[in-house]
Amino acid sequence: MSATPGNSPSGRLIYAGSETCADLAYGSGFLAPDPFLWYEIPGESGLVVSILELGRARNEARPGLRIRSLEEARRAWGVPAAQRSPAALIAGLARASGVRHWAVPGGFPLGLARELGRRRLRLETREPFAPERECKTASEIAEIRAGVRLAEAGLAAGLEVLAAAAIRPDGWLTWEGRTLDADTLRGEIVARIARLGGTAARTITAAGVHGADPHDMGSGPIPAHVPIVIDIFPRVDRSGYFGDLTRTVVKGRATTAVRRVYEAVRHAQEAALAILAPGLTGQAAQRAAEAALEADGFPTDLSADPPRGFIHSLGHGLGLEIHESPGLNSRNSRPLQAGHVVTVEPGYYDPAWGGIRLEDVVVITADGCENLTTAPKVLEIP
Numbered sequence: 320m321s322a323t324p325g326n327s328p329s330g331r332l333i334y335a336g337s338e339t340c341a342d343l344a345y346g347s348g349f350l351a352p353d354p355f356l357w358y359e360i361p362g363e364s365g366l367v368v369s370i371l372e373l374g375r376a377r378n379e380a381r382p383g384l385r386i387r388s389l390e391e392a393r394r395a396w397g398v399p400a401a402q403r404s405p406a407a408l409i410a411g412l413a414r415a416s417g418v419r420h421w422a423v424p425g426g427f428p429l430g431l432a433r434e435l436g437r438r439r440l441r442l443e444t445r446e447p448f449a450p451e452r453e454c455k456t457a458s459e460i461a462e463i464r465a466g467v468r469l470a471e472a473g474l475a476a477g478l479e480v481l482a483a484a485a486i487r488p489d490g491w492l493t494w495e496g497r498t499l500d501a502d503t504l505r506g507e508i509v510a511r512i513a514r515l516g517g518t519a520a521r522t523i524t525a526a527g528v529h530g531a532d533p534h535d536m537g538s539g540p541i542p543a544h545v546p547i548v549i550d551i552f553p554r555v556d557r558s559g560y561f562g563d564l565t566r567t568v569v570k571g572r573a574t575t576a577v578r579r580v581y582e583a584v585r586h587a588q589e590a591a592l593a594i595l596a597p598g599l600t601g602q603a604a605q606r607a608a609e610a611a612l613e614a615d616g617f618p619t620d621l622s623a624d625p626p627r628g629f630i631h632s633l634g635h636g637l638g639l640e641i642h643e644s645p646g647l648n649s650r651n652s653r654p655l656q657a658g659h660v661v662t663v664e665p666g667y668y669d670p671a672w673g674g675i676r677l678e679d680v681v682v683i684t685a686d687g688c689e690n691l692t693t694a695p696k697v698l699e700i701p
Contacts, residue, residue: 351368365384368387369388395415397414421441422443424445424446454659455658470694474551480507482701490543492570512551516556533548547568561637562680568699568700569699573699577675580669588663589611605648605649628667632648634647635647635648637661663681
């Protein structure tokens, strides 16, 4: 919050649902699916929520916020009872506070922005809206660690299914008397996470050639003796923070070629983990992983159709969004800082047989990094 030219006061506001707007979840400390108003003006920050959410907001929102119901805010700001729109509410706040210039996030609703413009309010998008989100506090790191633990619990459920599965003579897997498919494996992973207080949307259980596309969720029966990419990124229901975890396993015996790729990907991850520290750039981390793969004989060919090799970035920031700043990629020349939480997930993909990816979550510390992930890396499941 600052003064605009001419010393007129300025404010910040968000109108969204905090379950889908990370900036609002961060600023309010309160998760709700329906849109509500967060604002910051000179001397005051607050929320305006429906009467349905008022009690919960007062119990759960960040300390120091002034929390009003819609009716309370309308009365306090002189909004006529017949004017029920979000634009009328925000215009009332602007009149009562004397603030005409507002910073909003880039995802602010366009229709609402146009209506506020017609009411002679000036909106300016600011990205990042809350740059302080990048460096996590101790309590945020604890929530991300909880998310990683949820992912590890889900992985354990998936590995238990694969360990119990039998290999039919025709090479397909069976479990509990029926053919094991990607949806069933995913369902067992997701169910365990749900029972522990998390939501694991779009979990990846991609076997064989499906694993060559990094974001293919996987489908159909699961064959033996091929890589299965399991990528789990659950959200902690009570806090909104994410965990993330990827392991690649083979039920049965991996081929010699797959073993070689797996070890190369593991070496690439170790090479990156060994150098992550404050001051290192995302570009340098990406180059270290790429160089390790190339040294093991696995270069990347982006000109191939489809591309083959290490075809994505090494990692991304993690927090209230599954993908946030900072990135470990060839575009990021900014140095890492203590408190950054990032994934480290090199992979190698070949459309002829599938893919290998290994992913851990680390927090950058004063002198290096701490790995929040404890799940072992084991390729073959007998």
